Amino acid sequence: MSHASLSPAIDHPxxxxxxxxxxxRLTLVNAAMTARLDEAAVAYEVNTAHIPTExxxxxxxxxxxxxxxxxxxxxxxxxxxxxxLQRAHHRLLTGGWCSGALVDEDGARCMLGAxxxxxxxxxxxxxxxxxxxxxAIRREFGDDVDSVPSFNxxxxxxRVPLRMVDQAAILADARGL
Numbered sequence: 001m002s003h004a005s006l007s008p009a010i011d012h013p014x015x016x017x018x019x020x021x022x023x024x025r026l027t028l029v030n031a032a033m034t035a036r037l038d039e040a041a042v043a044y045e046v047n048t049a050h051i052p053t054e055x056x057x058x059x060x061x062x063x064x065x066x067x068x069x070x071x072x073x074x075x076x077x078x079x080x081x082x083x084x085l086q087r088a089h090h091r092l093l094t095g096g097w098c099s100g101a102l103v104d105e106d107g108a109r110c111m112l113g114a115x116x117x118x119x120x121x122x123x124x125x126x127x128x129x130x131x132x133x134x135x136a137i138r139r140e141f142g143d144d145v146d147s148v149p150s151f152n153x154x155x156x157x158x159r160v161p162l163r164m165v166d167q168a169a170i171l172a173d174a175r176g177l
Contacts, residue, residue, distance in 0.1 A: 077169065081177035084129045085169035088114035092165060097158035111152045111161050129168070132177060136168035 020028070076083045088111070096108030103113050112130060119126035130148050137151050145151050152161050 077173050079177050080125055081128045081132060082169050082172040084118050084125055085165060085172055087118040089165040089169060091118060092162050097161060099153045111165055112148050128177060132172045133165060133168040136171045137164050
């Protein structure tokens with residue numbers, strides 16, 4: 001007998017299956033999740049079929065005008081500086097705000113440009129309003145602010161300058177100006 005016939009037959013294990021690539025694993029997971037989501041959608045439809053529903057008309061929900069309308073200015077303040085700041089604020093809201101110029105080519109104005117336009121040539125009233133505006137700005141942003149024009153030009157949008165003109169009107173009213 002040969003040695004080969006005496007030794008028991010040894011089964012060599014099959015080579016391990018090749019590892020799946022990341023793409024293949026993601027594809028399998030995606031297929032499994034899609035099947036689970038489809039099952040959940042069917043279960044939702046079955047479980048809610050008995051609930052009566054009516055279609056919703058967006059006209060019933062949306063109650064504001066789709067196009068903005070200009071509002072009339074609020075009741076003017078009784079004092080001259082406060083009323084001027086209030087008119088300047090309204091002018092900025094309706095006519096537009098700009099930086100880098102008193103008035104741009106489209107007619108938008110900076111903070112000081114709006115005050116100057118609403119002062120209608122009264123330089124004393126204009127100076128008082130600009131002074132109160134600078135005080136309001138410095139209260140919130142510190143004493144490092146040099147002037148109203150430099151503050152105006154430091155902003156890229158009208159949000160903060162308009163808010164400051166409005167706050168200056170409130171400050172002027174509190175001071176009785």
